[in-house]
Amino acid sequence: MIYIKKMVFISLFAVELVFANEFLVTDQDFPKTNAKMENLGKFLFFDKILSGNKNISCATCHHPFAATGDGISLAIGTGGIGLGVMRNPNNIKARVARNSPHIFNLGALEFTTLFHDGRVTKLISPAGDDLPLGLDNPLAVQAMFPVTSDAEMAGEKGENPIADAVANGNLISAWQQLAERLQKIDEYVNLFIAAFADVNAAQDITYVHAANAISSFEAAAFRCTNSPFDQYLRGNHDVASQQQIRGAKLFYGKARCSSCHSGAFQTDHKFHAIGIPQIGPGKGDNLPGYNDGHDDFGRERVTNNENDRFKFRTPSLRQVAMTGPWGHDGAYNDLEQMVRHHLNPVEVLNNYDISQAVLASRADLDKIDLIVHQDKKRRQAIIDAIEIKPIKLTDKEVSDLVAFLHALTDVNCIDLRKTAVNQVPSGLAIRD
Numbered sequence: 001m002i003y004i005k006k007m008v009f010i011s012l013f014a015v016e017l018v019f020a021n022e023f024l025v026t027d028q029d030f031p032k033t034n035a036k037m038e039n040l041g042k043f044l045f046f047d048k049i050l051s052g053n054k055n056i057s058c059a060t061c062h063h064p065f066a067a068t069g070d071g072i073s074l075a076i077g078t079g080g081i082g083l084g085v086m087r088n089p090n091n092i093k094a095r096v097a098r099n100s101p102h103i104f105n106l107g108a109l110e111f112t113t114l115f116h117d118g119r120v121t122k123l124i125s126p127a128g129d130d131l132p133l134g135l136d137n138p139l140a141v142q143a144m145f146p147v148t149s150d151a152e153m154a155g156e157k158g159e160n161p162i163a164d165a166v167a168n169g170n171l172i173s174a175w176q177q178l179a180e181r182l183q184k185i186d187e188y189v190n191l192f193i194a195a196f197a198d199v200n201a202a203q204d205i206t207y208v209h210a211a212n213a214i215s216s217f218e219a220a221a222f223r224c225t226n227s228p229f230d231q232y233l234r235g236n237h238d239v240a241s242q243q244q245i246r247g248a249k250l251f252y253g254k255a256r257c258s259s260c261h262s263g264a265f266q267t268d269h270k271f272h273a274i275g276i277p278q279i280g281p282g283k284g285d286n287l288p289g290y291n292d293g294h295d296d297f298g299r300e301r302v303t304n305n306e307n308d309r310f311k312f313r314t315p316s317l318r319q320v321a322m323t324g325p326w327g328h329d330g331a332y333n334d335l336e337q338m339v340r341h342h343l344n345p346v347e348v349l350n351n352y353d354i355s356q357a358v359l360a361s362r363a364d365l366d367k368i369d370l371i372v373h374q375d376k377k378r379r380q381a382i383i384d385a386i387e388i389k390p391i392k393l394t395d396k397e398v399s400d401l402v403a404f405l406h407a408l409t410d411v412n413c414i415d416l417r418k419t420a421v422n423q424v425p426s427g428l429a430i431r432d
């Protein structure tokens with residue numbers, strides 16, 4: 001019966017019998033913080049030393065000044081110059097196929113599945129048995145991979161030895177070479193010794209230590225759990241506007257958003273096909289009859305199950321008002337349009353206009369951006385997979401829903417200057 005006493009009934013923010021306990025976020029939901037690991041991880045996150053050609057860092061695509069993303073639809077990896085919407089793609093070989101997601105709150109323990117298709121989970125990773133032991137959590141597992149992606153950080157075969165190792169499928173060698181780079185920098189050696197009990201000298205440093213430190217930084221720096229929604233749940237009812245409360249009722253009621261965006265972080269951590277327009281180079285997949293590789297089968301790429309085709313992970317909606325462009329390929333740069341897509345996916349998809357995306361222009365890249373979308377058969381395949389039925393809402397109700405999404409913004413995470421550095425131990429420039 002203690003259990004019942006603990007439950008707090010929310011009368012306003014949520015419609016029916018929803019209990020605050022289900023949504024309240026506490027320190028228990030996050031890993032223990034470790035200041036020394038975070039301090040090291042912060043430098044690593046901004047240091048281009050972790051990229052094959054020493055020309056890109058994690059922060060390039062997950063910058064605190066771009067809400068931990070990059071503000072563009074499809075990431076621009078190694079070879080690009082500049083940050084965010086000003087990033088110049090003239091020297092890149094290919095666009096990254098997907099949108100750089102934000103990394104807010106991903107340290108929370110319930111996030112055990114990462115990437116738009118969920119290919120990193122707590123126990124399984126794309127490296128299979130090659131993944132070294134000793135990684136602390138899924139965020140640390142994830143941090144092993146951007147450095148081994150040719151388009152993101154490693155570079156192309158022939159450009160540097162790390163890229164060559166990656167091209168030969170030798171990830172262990174790529175991680176080893178990165179560790180050797182760090183071992184040669186005295187300031188890093190001292191930071192690793194301070195952060196890890198099992199590092200006593202330069203040669204003890206591994207890339208696994210680096211990944212654990214990066215994850216520790218991400219989890220602490222980008223935890224944003226004091227939004228008006230959180231404050232309301234803790235009993236401060238003055239923080240939410242009437243419009244936001246109406247929006248919450250729709251979200252948890254008639255608009256059925258919470259059938260997928262459930263729980264404390266507004267995600268069921270599952271995969272659904274909702275028919276976001278396919279833009280960009282694709283992930284190398286092909287519908288029958290095509291062999292150009294411009295499709296992105298989403299979850300099917302991980303499960304090999306055709307029923308998972310075009311399914312993508314339900315993203316957390318914390319901070320969502322800041323994290324556009326939205327969707328796995330950043331097809332929408334307008335939050336209201338992203339919401340309207342859910343209400344009538346087929347019609348909104350069919351009327352999609354590429355000007356709704358944010359793409360750094362370069363003629364040969366632009367050519368491939370709409371190949372899939374403009375092909376009737378391929379667009380129909382995406383439509384056929386859609387799981388949601390249209391829902392009729394008035395314009396006012398749509399505005400209310402968008403207002404509720406704004407109530408998920410923790411204002412302490414708007415100005416993230418304190419999470420950035422202005423120099424790194426390698427001495428490499430952090431600006432382009």
Ligand code: HEC
Binds near residue numbers: 056106
């Ligand atoms: C070229 C841009 C780029 C760089 C550099 C980059 N990322 Fe990413 N990141 C992405 C993209 C794109 C995705 C989504 C990939 C997918 O789902 O297939 C992603 C996904 C992630 C995710 C998972 C987010 C989620 O919601 O599942 C995390 C965490 C992350 N990156 C952290 C890092 C770290 C740490 C580094 C540096 C070691 C890094 N990234 C470097 C573009 C980049």
Ligand code: HEC
Binds near residue numbers: 251313314401
């Ligand atoms: C059937 C499950 C499902 C339902 C119902 C649903 N969503 Fe989503 N939502 C998703 C998935 C899956 C994505 C990611 C799609 C992709 O990237 O291709 C998403 C993406 C989003 C995004 C963009 C987030 C980002 O970071 O890019 C917003 C905003 C959003 N949903 C809001 C809503 C709202 C508001 C409702 C109710 C009207 C709703 N969703 C109903 C599954 C759902």
